[in-house]
Amino acid sequence: MLNNHDREILFETERRLLRVSSRAHDPSVQGSAGSPGAITIGPDLALALARWENEGGRWIPRAAAGTDTDSGESSSPKMPRPRVRVGRVYDARTAEDGTRVLVDRLWPRGLTRSRADLDEWCKQIAPSAALRRWYGHDPTRFAEFGRRYRSELADPERAAALQHLRELAQQRPMALLTATREVENSEAAVLADLLVAGSTTN
Incomplete structure (x- = not known):
């Protein structure tokens, strides 16, 4: 020294x-x-x-x-940035998926558990039913949906679930999955941004 x-x-x-x-x-x-x-x-x-x-x-x-x-x-080494992608739960597993996590509250229609090929179903992280109904997957409301959803993630149960996802994402790549067709306008996209940024703030 x-x-x-x-x-x-x-x-x-x-x-x-x-x-x-x-x-x-x-x-x-x-x-x-x-x-x-x-x-x-x-x-x-x-x-x-x-x-x-x-x-x-x-x-x-x-x-x-x-x-x-x-x-x-x-000084402690800087933690690597998590590798997180979003996708549809109906899609087959790929080599890039890593840990496959379903983040919807409801189980996808017409999908068997074996075909879903999930590592986890983290339904505690899903947005509230009231927020889902208000959003209705309207792309023009996505920005406000993201703001309201991030506020909901301060709820103790959702906060614990988010921390769990953070820990998983530090271990290996992760795929956050949803049944919606527009994954880029889903809760999975909001969560992916939070996991990569490492913050739940607006």
Whole structure:
């Protein structure tokens, strides 16, 4: 881990390197004893500079790389963005589906459980009957439907179901399925956006 002295040198070196071409070398940072403004480069600083050059002259802070911070603690790696798609429950499973989850409150008409090939039926996450009736799958109401549905997801039962879906989505790809023909204007589409964004806020 760099000490405070080496960190100060590193920041000064970064400022100097940014003023020159990514392939050029400033004599003042070569570490030559006879050079004016010479800098003594320790092993840790040399490694940091090598990483700077390997990135083509683009500095990446140590904390952003998941390494040591000033406090001496290691920053946790950023969670990967979930891979979530939406589709119709009547469609056959594909290699991209991952975990297949039905998010409708009612079971789809004329579909057997074996043909649905589901991993889960998360009916607790579905919008309320009143909201479904008001929406009526009218595309002109989809934006307002999404706003009202996100508000409903603050309900404890739905919030718990949403958290469950988040945990599943972090483990493997997920397909959120619905019986409606216009999946892009369904609750599945709203949920997919929330799972990818990781937020239930408007």
